Amino acid sequence: MNLTRFEKGLKKLSEVDGNAGENVIAALNDIAPDLGKYIVEFAFGDIYCRENLNLQEREMITLSSLMTLGGCETQLEVHINGALNVGITPKKIIEIFIQCIPYTGFPRVLNAVGVAKRVFQLRKAG
The missing domain is CATH 1.20.1290.10 (AhpD-like)
Known part of the structure; x- marks a missing residue:
């Protein structure tokens, strides 16, 4: 199954931060939901998932x-x-x-x- 960038990033974020990462994203939802999405997709879905x-x-x-x-x-x-x-x-x-x-x-x-x-x-x- 191919995961979306967000799903892939959320999985990697939870490997690093457990539930703390989800708490950060949830805290942004009411004021800057796109920021949370960018963090998950780009930082953790694209960068943290790279090999090497x-x-x-x-x-x-x-x-x-x-x-x-x-x-x-x-x-x-x-x-x-x-x-x-x-x-x-x-x-x-x-x-x-x-x-x-x-x-x-x-x-x-x-x-x-x-x-x-x-x-x-x-x-x-x-």
């Missing part, structure tokens, strides 16, 4: 990209959870951020580590 990189590699790239951009704390939180969901350890997540210090500087890395600390604590408590 596994989900751990994709999440490591995503974490370093979001951290480098700065000001992406909400998305960083989502993808730290996603990284944990696909088997990246908390230690490795912190190491990804430390690797970026020479290229992005301490402030962005410190912000990312702060987000990671909150995510780790929430997951431990939950």
